[in-house]
Amino acid sequence: MSVEVLSFGCRLNAYESGAMRELAVGAGHAGTVLVNTCAVTAEAEKQAAQAIRRLARERPGVSVVVTGCAAQIAPARWSALPGVARVIGNADKLKPEAWALDAAPAPVSDIMAARGVAAYPVADFANRARALIEVQQGCNHRCTFCVIPYGRGPSRSAPVGAVVAQVRAALEAGCQEVVLTGVDIASYGPDLPGAPTLGQMARRLLALVPELPRLRLSSIDPAAIDDDLWRLLGNEPRLMPHLHLSLQHGHDLLLKRMKRRHSRADALAVAARARRLRPGIALGADLIAGFPTEGEAEFAATLDLVGEAGLQFLHVFPYSARPGTPAARMPQLPMAVRRERAARLRAAGAERAQQFYAARMGEEEAVLLEHPDRGHTEHFCPVRLAAPAGARGQVLRARVTGADARGLLAEAA
Template identity: 55%
Template structure:
């Protein structure tokens, strides 16, 4: 008798979803099921979720199709109405075994009433060399363009002891690099006894898990990087020299209309301090093109921020109108103009990344080898491809190992190198 097909979990969007998908994979083991863990950060992300659902039904016509994640939380009725969908499970419920044991077609709790979060149940990340650990969820801020607080609920933190135990288990399972994730990572702690900070959590992880080789932090809100966290980012060699900042724009009026809490000068000053303290640190940033009321001069200010903040890992999005957000009521930039400005921003970012890659040629980078074994990321998060010559000489380094790689060539999209 043939066994049932293995469950599939399709993870869209952020690193937090990747972490949660591994827990879901464990919860649905042994079932003929496809779980689509959705994203709602933009309308394009919601559309991608619907495309993934339809593809899943074509590929697995007999499987149960379950939709969860932010898009499902925000619009459960819309996804439940899709003929391909069997069940919808909300963000507040998707890590609870009871939700997966239920047969109710829609299990979506009020996310705004959730007040705690817990470490994941998954023992390892079989498909990833890096392991992602949720330490915070939700957001108490209300940026005018963002619908995510309504998909994730209020900010809440995982107690440090549980985080340390989780990471110790993952390191024991063989993971060399851990990535701390959250919706608003730098808001970690105020809801816990003693109000610990993210910096204090990081210190505790490094002290209590001495076998951890590499610790990486996901997106940070620069205005919340305090002195303790700054000193760790710049002085602790086990923390990777890579900071991804939630900048969003490089024009002060747009930042104000976004309801961001920093100015352009704040961003530039922070990056200058980071580079002065740790010259090899690589800067990433989220940037939005075509926000309501944006003029050509304002767009130029954001393009110039790529050079002013030495951004080499840019995540660029054309503004996406999200119903119910304050920005949706502001005068809109024409969709075609948004696309053009996003393309210009990507072109500027690609040139900055290519120039950075050229500067890395001739260096040696310690690369964490990732699936399928011919590539990986350096500490500065440069994407390194192993040269075909190197791979033809030997079987190749094992996935999950860290190997020194001599960087020998560069293109606009990736570097190549030879293991030493």
Template identity: 55%
Template sequence: MSLPEPEVVSLGCRLNIAESETIRTLVAHRDTVVVNSCAVTNEAVKQTRAAIRRARRDRPGAQIVVTGCAATIDPASFAAMPEVTRVVANDVKLRPESWGGTAAAPTVFAGHARAFVEVQNGCDHSCTFCIIPQGRGASRSIPAGAVVDRIAMLVDAGHREVVLTGVDLTSYGPDLPGAPTLGMLVERILRHVPTLRRLRLSSLDSVEIDPRLFEIVTGEPRVMPHLHLSLQAGNDLILKRMKRRHSRAQSVALVERLKSSRPDIAIGADLIAGFPTEDDAMFADTLALIADCDIVYGHIFPYSPRTGTPAARMPQVAPEVRRDRAARLRAAAATRKAAWLANAVGTVQDVLIERPGDRGHTAHFAEVRLPSPSEPGSIRRVAITGATDTHLIGTAE
């Protein structure tokens, strides 16, 4: 009797998604559930624990293995959960021997239309709110040759879109010979994998966007017109207390330059509501940033105090105020997104079709719903006939 197929539950960032696909090959043909955890907020840790309990209920005979940032930062608490078989730390989770094997097989993203490729891991910065460096360690980069080979293999396997991922993507390169930049890596990918249709970048630190990367993002049609920026706040004093390395004016100026060079580019941003010491005026600066930076994809977090971080020792904003401010940020971003989507009605967009075939995303990452299915993984020309507050409606040509 064959064993049930393994399951990998991936929480959190796109880097976790990329790593989860490698883990899936390493635990093949085993009655195992791997929970690849996230620790970016207290809520993410709660979701990890809920996923572990759900996995035990659904697969009572399976091994439950927990890895990822939450499990690496606090391994003892996860090992103590009665549902957990064992904990695997981040720094060894991609090693075959951690899963009882000897070699990793090349993987494709069978369940995803787009493929996620890790090019960088870890972080050398010390933002006062962030605990992730404790789970990921120092910044380190994947050599460009290995990245190009990986992407070429994925394209040969049928993937038409690749997303570059990392903990601090724009810090790519200084630890490698010749100190290449992220812009140089992207240029090399495009040159050596000419059959790659779409290249997308995950979250970028705006202050680290090098001139070559800016030129490619604004001038290369195979790089998607969609950037997600790690802005976090719109008030300079709060940014200073976060130990961010940019000012509000720099954020606004960057978006103005991007849109001047590529007017259709869609901007997403991480924003934190209710950071310690934030008063109403400081919050108003962040709220106004949604309009000032034309943010149509708001990734909004109410501040979550993480034990062991400097911000957790600062004067805290009341939880109900944090929640209210987060809701106001989400509402402002949702209003802006709805207006942006409405402006797309009547256009024709290239859409990457995703499973089960009745939905997909444009180059700008707007979701499109289709009345009849198309082949998952294909790129179709779609006439946009309508829009809701959250997605577009279209018909494939």
């Protein structure tokens, strides 16, 4: 029996789930279910807890190991769930010794004392077209809505050499694109010798691995995009024309209450600069609807930002109060209001995405195939081909023939 993984939350969790599965299999685990939790929202925690209870009902006796941010923050709660054999903290989950079959259960260690990034290359890149590469961990900021620093600890960075080694391993396994991921990738570098920035690291990576066809960034804080990264965006075609910005809101007062480091004007300036340096770039954003004290006028500012900043791909959260955060102590909006506003934001995003798709009509796109008949363009538009046209991992030229709510329709060029 193999090691089964149930992964919740972000891309970093997805990367780490793959690494932990490798470690568990290598240590001789069989029939174990690994549940990698997320603490960003109450819904994410609920889904993970429901999955564990379902395992206990449907597969009594199965060994469940729980880890991730929610488990790090409240280990006693997760260890008390039925069927849970062990909880492993975020600071230890990528250490091979934590997965030894004879490893004794140990208390979850203090994540705030964590230093460095586990240099564990995920060798299990087989059957993947795109590889997630962890370059950074943790966060030094304290946004009032966010509990993740207490699950991930302080910001820390992977040395450039370790990043290069992982990228080369991904290419050798057949991946054609890598995504640099972390909790706050724009904070990369100050803890390393010479304090390289994210842009400097990316520039060195592209120089040291000239055979890398496509480099992409995960969500990035608009307040901390460095000059080298801007230069790469303008001059390096291997850096994909796609930025996903951690904006969260469009009203200055709410941004201050969130303790964000940018203003509405800053967000618009970043979007304009990106478009100037890379005409046609696709812009995505993380946005929160229904933050405490948000009135209709403040929400309208976020809704208007979608069009003003030219955002195409939105990741929308209805605000979720996280225990222990300052925002949880602010006056809360009814959940129905939060959900209704989130739905309006998603509708605005869907409309913008359709406009972006329509502008690609008749264009020839470089599509990275994740399956023989579908993949993603350089702008990260999902594409479905009229017929299977290649193998997973192939970069195929395809002409756009149509679009629907699920993305672009195309045929091999």
